[in-house]
Amino acid sequence: MSNIRQARKAVVARILExxxxxSHAQRGAAFNNTGLAEPLRTLVGKVAMHAFNVxxxxxxxARASGLTEDQIFEIVVCAAIGQAKRQYDTALEALExxxxxxxxxxxxxx
Amino acid sequence: MRLAxxxxxxxxxxxxLFALIRTVSRRPVLDVIKLVKYRADFYGGPMQGVTxxxxxxxxxWSVGDRELMxxxxxxxxxxxxxTKAHAAxxxxxxxxxxxxxxxxxxxxxxxxxxxxxxxxxxxYKLTREHSVDADDMxxxxxxxxxxQQIEDALAVCFSLNVIGRLxxxxxxxxxxxxxxxAGAKYLLARGYR
Numbered sequence: 315m316s317n318i319r320q321a322r323k324a325v326v327a328r329i330l331e332x333x334x335x336x337s338h339a340q341r342g343a344a345f346n347n348t349g350l351a352e353p354l355r356t357l358v359g360k361v362a363m364h365a366f367n368v369x370x371x372x373x374x375x376a377r378a379s380g381l382t383e384d385q386i387f388e389i390v391v392c393a394a395i396g397q398a399k400r401q402y403d404t405a406l407e408a409l410e411x412x413x414x415x416x417x418x419x420x421x422x423x424x
Numbered sequence: 425m426r427l428a429x430x431x432x433x434x435x436x437x438x439x440x441l442f443a444l445i446r447t448v449s450r451r452p453v454l455d456v457i458k459l460v461k462y463r464a465d466f467y468g469g470p471m472q473g474v475t476x477x478x479x480x481x482x483x484x485w486s487v488g489d490r491e492l493m494x495x496x497x498x499x500x501x502x503x504x505x506x507t508k509a510h511a512a513x514x515x516x517x518x519x520x521x522x523x524x525x526x527x528x529x530x531x532x533x534x535x536x537x538x539x540x541x542x543x544x545x546x547x548y549k550l551t552r553e554h555s556v557d558a559d560d561m562x563x564x565x566x567x568x569x570x571x572q573q574i575e576d577a578l579a580v581c582f583s584l585n586v587i588g589r590l591x592x593x594x595x596x597x598x599x600x601x602x603x604x605x606a607g608a609k610y611l612l613a614r615g616y617r
Contacts, residue, residue, distance in 0.1 A: 318477040318579055325470040334466065357593075363554075365592035366502040373426040373593075383429040384463070390593045391467045397554070398585035404555050405546075405578050412561035413571055 326399065329392050335384040336392075344389040345396035353379055354389065361390055362397035425455055426595040430462050438462075451603055455596035456509070456587070471586065476616040478579035485576055487612070488517035489540055492527055493580045496544050499528055500551040503588035505596040510584075512601070512608035542567030543577050550581060 330341055343349045347362045353375035360368045376386045425431050434442070438461050442453045460468030479490050491514035498506030511528060515521040526533040531544055542564045550556045564574055 318474060318481065321470070321474045321477060322582070325467075325474055328470050329466065332466070361589050361593045364502075365589040368593045368595075370426060370595070373595075383427045383433070387427055387429065387462070388466065390590065394586045394589035394593070395471075397589070398582050401550055401554050401585060402578055402582045405550050405561075405581075406575070408556045408558050409561045409571065409574055409578075411558035412565060 322399075325395065329388070329395060334388050335382060336388040340385070341388060341392045344392040347393060347396060354381075357386075358389065358393040361393040365394070425458070425597070426593075430455070430458050430594055434458070434462055449606060451606060452599070454599065454603065454607055455505070455594070456591070459590060459594065459596075471583075472616050474579075475583040475587070478576070478583050480615040483576040484570065484573050486517070488514050488520075490576075490580050491517050492524055492536075492540075493544065493547060493577055494584045495524065495528060497547055497551050497581050497584040498588050500548050501585070501588040501592075503592050505591040505598050506584060506588045508598065508601070508604050509607060512604040513611050516605075516608045516612050539564075539567050539569045539573075543569055543574070546574075547577060547581050550578075551585065 326345075330338065330345060334341060336344075340354075344354070344358045347358055350358055353372070357368065357372045357376050360372060373386065376389075377383070381389070432439075441461070442458075445453050445457070460472055462468065479494065480487065483490065485493075491510050495507050495510035495514055498510055507528070511524050514524045518524065523535045526535040527540075527544070531541055531548075536544075546556055546560050546564045549560060561574065565571070569577075
């Protein structure tokens with residue numbers, strides 16, 4: 315799986331730094347699950363921590379706040395990838411601590 | 425699905441592709457296909473490369489093992505859509521439905537080997553509690569799992585932690601078992617690209 319780290323990095327760079335309908339700040343806040351106002355705080359928090367609890371009303375509230383569906387799409391994608399990446403990074407650090415060595419190139423600090 | 429754009433906002437060429445899929449398969453297009461084909465340059469395209477590498481790239485884990493891990497992570501996330509989808513692929517890869525259903529209902533089952541069991545236990549904790557520590561990893565290593573195998577399992581977990589969240593947030597419609605069986609055949613033949 316030698317290419318996967320590069321590919322994963324490319325996904326994160328694309329959603330956070332590439333063109334989009336939501337602002338870079340909104341995408342970054344969703345990715346990090348921090349600094350969001352309602353109703354996005356609830357929606358993004360659920361996507362990150364217990365996505366099965368997301369309801370029609372959560373999406374409807376985001377829409378009613380003036381966001382387009384494309385913006386909601388991007389924000390939810392960023393929230394999902396951000397949380398998955400945090401879990402992955404935490405696990406990799408635990409693995410490095412357990413094996414007492416690092417076989418990795420320096421990771422993206424994000 | 426909760427966003428209309430994911431149901432019907434695709435470009436003309438993609439809509440034509442969906443019409444072809446419906447005609448050939450005589451089934452509705454699965455919601456996951458609609459998701460990855462919507463503005464594929466943003467999410468679907470880059471992410472499919474990551475998922476294909478995790479699920480089908482070189483690894484000491486078999487395709488069946490990785491699909492079982494995927495179903496297991498999905499079940500831990502309480503994502504019905506992904507649990508059913510990946511359980512169907514694992515059953516096809518192993519040619520053994522009992523192994524998959526037993527592993528998903530009870531990790532203590534003798535149907536799976538100790539290294540796989542230890543790995544699934546670690547993935548459970550990571551997925552459920554969002555964190556693991558060095559002792560958790562030592563337990564997996566002590567079960568005979570290599571460092572690279574743990575990394576490979578974490579790559580599977582990453583992909584499932586993304587798609588499971590999206591399936592639930594966007595409200596994927598859970599189809600009947602035959603649709604997942606057909607999807608599983610496709611994924612075993614072609615992978616995730």
